[in-house]
Amino acid sequence: MAKYLKEKWFYLLLLAAALALPFIVTDRYIFQLVIMSLIFSIATLSLNLILGYTGQASLAHAGFFGIGAYGVGLMTKAGLSFWLALPLASLFSALVGFLIGLPTLRTRGSYFAIATLCFGVIILIVIGNWVEVTGGHTGLLGIPRPSIGGFEFETQTSQYYLVLAFVLLTLFVMHRLVFSLQGLSFMSIRNNEALAEAVGVNTFATKIISFMTANFFAGMAGGIYASLIGSISPSTASFHHTFNWLVFLLLGGVATLAGPILGAFAIPLLMEYLQFLQDYRLIIFGALLIIVIIYFPRGLMGGIDNLRDRIKKANQRRKAGGKNVVTASGKSHQAV
Amino acid sequence: MRRFYGVFLALVLGLLLVAAGCGSKKEEKPAAAGGDKPKEVVLGFTGPLSGPAAEYGQDCLNGLDMAVKEINAKGGFTVGNQKYTIRLEKLDDMGDPTNAVNNARRFRNQYKTPAIFNPVFNAIAPMMRINEEKGNEFIIMAYTSTPKVVQMNNKLVVAVPPPFTVYCKSFVQEFIKEGAKNAAMLVTLGAYGDEWRAAFKSEWEKAGGKIVADKPANYYTETDFSAMITACLAAKPDVMLIGGPSAPTALVIEQARSLGFKGKFILVDQAKIDFIANILKGYKLLEGTMGVAAVQSYPYKATPGFDQKYRQQYNKQVTTSETPLNYISLYALTRAMAAAGTVEDPVAIRAAFPKAFPMSGDEFPVTYLGITDNGRMIPVASVQRVKDGKLAPPTSLIWHLKTEDEFKKFVAQQPTTSTYVFIPKTVEE
């Protein structure tokens, strides 16, 4: 136990801080941002599974987010409980992922990226035009909030804990998955698909599993989003969301578990902070994107790693008493 | 290379920051009026200021901005014995619902804004979920013509423009009377366009007409309309319902004429007839067209002055109706505040809205008669046709009355000589 505490103290501290947050922050505006960032964390974490760990750049992610959102919206409006609707919608999203994965996962690299982009756009168009079911471009209005028994998740605090629970669930699943044998086969495909195939990994099935799991969680994030924001329109499934999550993921740190969450918090907060620039905001933000990706190719997590390495190195050096060690290590890291 | 790159980008970034700093500096200092120092009330605007709908958002914002400047130049408005000046905070939400909610929270929290303006229904809808929280209320000043906005039973919403169904009814009346039978629709895709198509189809068929083609196209992103126009024309329509943003609507008209369409156009209310004529260099291609009246031909005393002032101040060629209506909505809000005796309590302000009216066309660019029970302000809506290569005088639509008798009584009281048409009140129920 003591050993466990020693290893994980940082994460436990973080969890404690997360649980205590509503008692520290009372600003509704900040809270709104936090809740949305948590929801988008789930979406980014799931994108990380297919893109970061399995190496398949799925650009249909927002489409699955949209499917989950509309699934939950339609089912809860029809009177179904949120707790039943959410898993059903997520499963449906995974199922659609399976069907879409069958043709597209046979393609590779850029072909897969653009093929999924097309599917994302098709989902968007269908949602926009299937008026009888989805309400067309006006969308679904007045989606009920989640509730347990008589308790409705009405206040921001309760919504925060609800979403936090789902983020932890997602993190748990991702952690178990990534550090399992299955996770290794995901990564073997990312690193070298032909080699993975040669050593006996069923690459197609593995990719399908990764894709479906990712889409399950994307759908789940969408479902939570729909029931909290209350009204959704086709823009919920827009590829702009996918692009946003890609930015969160790559600037946060691809193929890490903390990176997506870091990105999903840092980028929207930065965007909000930059509001004072008014018309110039997106220009500055765009320039920042370019600079950060050039100097931190592995995102913020990569930057943190580098920093940690340097501190470690510096410590060793101090202990060794030597001052003239050449510091080439920092550079070589950036070029990974 | 890397070093050079860093220096270069830092330079660019620095310059941009300086530019942004200069650009966003607050230039207005309200003229101090008399001895009482005026207090300040902050209002919020969140809307699309970038992306495809940026121009629309900017037109709306300009109207509000102009009213704010006017009011502040006069030293503010009076509530009780206190003078208030206005500061309008604007944030870009790119038409995205999540951003709109974030912005609304921000306004309410940082500035305690009693009212927030937004011109996009899909962004207004999620805002309506958070504007009635106890102790955290705010009024949504919704610039949207969809009837849905007032059907959602939100107690703190005020819709500004007339419902588009009013225009739809009057267009159908007019063209069926003229003997048109076959209509084709080529309207913009999206929530707004979908509702227009559905409403027009039902009205047109109810009146005995026939929809021969329905080919929607996304006016914001489409590169070419000729395929849809060709398909519409193949069905030999007498009239074509078209429209979305004005600029692409002008293209549709031009292309349809060049493909040999001889019939008449009906413009949905987003498309502005004079703006289109400006692009098409005159009204020749628009012969017979009917649409929402051009601001320059509104039959009100105060309009020409407003029109001229706006075009000068904001360097515009044409005033579109978003601007005067938003302009008036800000005045209506201040009048409601005065009537409520508070600038802080949204519930009281909303309750006092009926007392803000009537707002006469002698003073404002459009006459507003009142506000409906479910929260829509009641402007006199105007429509207009193109005849003999120029704009014909507009027709005023009266849509808030229930019966023909009430309408006749109303018209008898009106001083102006303009033509009135009765649209029964049922349009939004």
Place this chain on the structure above:
Amino acid sequence: MDLFLQQIFNGIMLGSTYAVVALGLTLVFGILHIPNFAHGHLYMLGAYVSFFAMTKFGLGFWPALIISVLLLALAGVVVEFLVYRPLRDQPHINSFISAIGALMILETGVIVAWGPQAHRIPNPYPGTVEILGITMTQQRLLLIIAAIVLIVLLQLFIKKTTPGTTIEAVAQNREGAMLMGINVNRVSSLTFAISTGTAAAAATLVAPIFMISPAMGALLGMKAFVIVILGGLGSIPGAIVGGYILGLIEALGGGYLSADYKDVFAFGALLLILAFRPTGLFGREVH
């Protein structure tokens, strides 16, 4: 029959734009492996340059076109140098992020500088022609012919000139080309210049028919990616054929089947083709 011919004509006209824009993109995306998602936005910038050359400086249509092509070729070189070159040794997905940054800068920059409203380039050839019962404006006819001329010229450049052949050499075998002493930096700059230059030409030819606005390039840029993949990554004939196919599908699908789902047909066509040929129509096997 007239209707059908008219729709075919509409489709070819639409396809001409697509083909030229996709052609430029396939050079960058297929040969340099840079997912330049800002391609559509550079196309938009090309239209704006022509617009200002014609309205502010009073130039004619053709001089404006040439200036626009030259300036945008320069812009392409700059964008490659600043936005993509520092990322050359990183995973492609990183270039995607900087592409998003670049397109934000371009679109917002245009809005800040010239406002969000749409503009119109005066139409130099507004007359209409009637052939075989179909109506076409001269400008549309010009666009179709100019697209063909542009495609042929570009093909000649790549096949017959020394700088052109270096591009092809890099396309076929990057390492081999480097070993032969080809300067990859120079090839990158050249490829970008050609890519954005042709986009500017397409934008200027199209602008008198449509409006120009800051958002005009976003969807077109995305469709160009679809075409490049549909034709096969890096394949020039693939981009051309793909462009015309997409134009025809949109015109016929939108005209005859359903206008709401027009883009579903276009994007669905790609998926259908990929289901049978995972590397596109003319694509080579990925390695």
